[in-house]
Amino acid sequence: MTTSVIPGDRSTRAVNAVHDADPERLTAAIDAVSPGPLLMTLVHMTGDRSLLDEFASRLKKARAAEAASAPGEYPAEVAEEVRRRAHAVLSPELVPELHVPDDELFLEMSRVATDDDIGPEYVPYLREQAGFPPLPASEPEHRPAPEGFRVAVVGAGMVGINAAVGLAEAGIGFRVFEASDDIGGTWSRNTYPGAAVDTPSHFYSYSFELNPDWSKFYPTGPEYLAYLRHVADKYGVRDHVELRTRVLGCEWDEQRLLWHVRVQSPGGSTEVYEAKAVITATGILNAASIPEIAGAETFEGVAMHTAEWDDSVELDGKRVVVLGTGCTAVQVVADLAGRAEHLDVVFRQPHWITPERNVVSGVDEDVRWALRHIPYFHQWYRLVTHWFTADKSFQIPRIDPDWNAEHVSCSPANDALMQICLKHLHEELGDRPDLVEMLTPDFPPFAKRIVKDPGFLAAARREDVALHRTTFDSIEPNGVRLANGEFLEADVIIWATGFKLEYLNFLDVVGRDGVTLAEKWDHSRDPRAYLGITVPGFPNFFVTAGPNSAPNHGGGHNVTSEEHVHYAVETLRFLIDRGHSAAEPTVEATDAYNARVDAELDRTVWQHPGTANGYYRNAAGRAWVSCPWRLVDYWTMLRAPNPEDLLLHP
Known part of the structure; x- marks a missing residue:
């Protein structure tokens, strides 16, 4: 068998241009997007690396004044200045000469884009993972694969x-x-x-x-x-x-x-x-991992695993029991709350749930326009997103023995995340101490997979939703008997129990x-x-x-x-x-x-x-x-x- 040439060249990632753009769309996009990646676009288009020194200094002063609100998030006055510069430089008539940075400049740009200290070892990795075109280089000659290989x-x-x-x-x-x-x-x-x-x-x-x-x-x-x-x-x-x-x-x-x-x-x-x-x-x-529960064969309703979903099953107005509180379970519960007549959530152990304001948010059309049209904005946006969801978190699961000996969390970095999760839990359920206690894990964050909240905690406080920190003891024709003796009537049982x-x-x-x-x-x-x-x-x-x-x-x-x-x-x-x-x-x-x-x-x-x-x-x-x-x-x-x-x- 021979392999036909697959269309699409991975070595030439697309670089968009603002030429002939709608002026109003360009203005709206500049005002809508993240300032760090936008600033990097200006460096690409102007070749002016003094912008990096200037804004690195601005960011340092803002940090000293505690003006920065979150890692990688530019303070308001710095963001406003980036946008002012972008409005002055970017225009539909501009056909820029795009300056491709060498490794030294790329590293400096990465540090300013993220407002963080990135090591030089990350340069080739981030170039690739952010989707930048590779630097011109002589590709080594490879022998063709033998016939039949x-x-x-x-x-x-x-x-x-x-x-x-x-x-x-x-x-x-x-x-x-x-x-x-x-x-x-x-x-x-x-x-x-x-x-x-x-x-x-x-x-x-x-x-x-x-x-x-x-x-x-x-x-x-x-x-x-x-x-x-x-x-x-x-x-x-x-x-x-x-x-x-x-x-x-x-x-x-x-x-x-x-x-x-x-x-x-x-x-x-x-x-x-x-x-x-x-x-x-x-x-x-x-x-699919489905626990063996006594009496399962007697259930007269529908039981299904999330990985074996039957779209024909009607859930609206039904009594539904969900087993699990992992990533899948919280998505199911957040979606079904308000649709089911009553929703019971049964789980042995809670997970740490972190707030994520964008987890259910739509991407504004002005941002999508910028990703499509502003040169290199998409690559820098991806780089910044990646940095704060990847190795920036490397220290969080690592144990500081002295700290770990006296805390639930395992280190100061781990504790910082735990406090974020606890704050979110109390903000959502502060008037329900029973639920706060039930949903507070007794192990450090990251020991089990972190859950990003799609609206689960908000669903948990509804009158038509009930949480049970226990497990199934048996299944009966019309419901579930829990290990604590409680009986839950059910039309549908959902196994959100993951995989083997x-x-x-x-x-x-x-x-x-x-x-x-x-x-x-x-x-x-x-x-x-x-x-x-x-x-x-x-x-x-x-x-x-x-x-x-x-x-x-x-x-x-x-x-x-x-x-x-x-x-x-x-x-x-x-x-x-x-x-x-x-x-x-x-x-x-x-x-x-x-x-x-x-x-x-x-x-x-x-x-x-x-x-x-x-x-x-x-x-x-x-x-x-x-x-x-x-x-x-x-x-x-x-x-x-x-x-x-x-x-x-x-």
């Missing part, structure tokens, strides 16, 4: 689509196998009421395909699915996807040095696809010497991988979203997606350029890497004993999901394979 990609969600784009760009043949009847992964399956992404829209997207048209600052599930479909269409991915085709297993052929990938076609027949490499893009949260965490234990993978991945990983009880991606004994097998690769302190799955795809593609390019057939990590390199992971994780709240029932930890209590590194450090580790850590096959 092709890759099997398992899954057509965020990572699978990304892998398709990356492999095609590298000239490597591939096929994507997707078990469902549509692309989109998580966002094609999760259609429950209120389904949304809890990472900002303008960051939670591919760095090579920025979207200026998000309607909300945090995208709804349907809008994010539409974005993924757009990317798949633009880059011709659909032509390489086999829908309704389930991968049953993969077996390594030691003589021919390739994988036999067994797939089940839509008609039910089994076929074998031969591939030099396999990239799994299935994620780790796939199978699966590190490929649903896939039969046989590596060298007949060893299975299930055996290697002790049937997913404690999986380990080199860099969170590859496993000794499994050549050319790339596990995206593997153990200890999730950036739980901040960022998003989109960053991990791009990092893992980049590493897989660069490893395959390395093999092709050097004339090797396959590579796998050595046992020594894998053990050394995981020793470093464990040592670093021991200093974090992800090992906190009060959160043993969260999916961040395995049955033995080890934090097996979280990545311990800063995003920039992990990104740097994955730029290229280290030959010294690899066992190479001829």
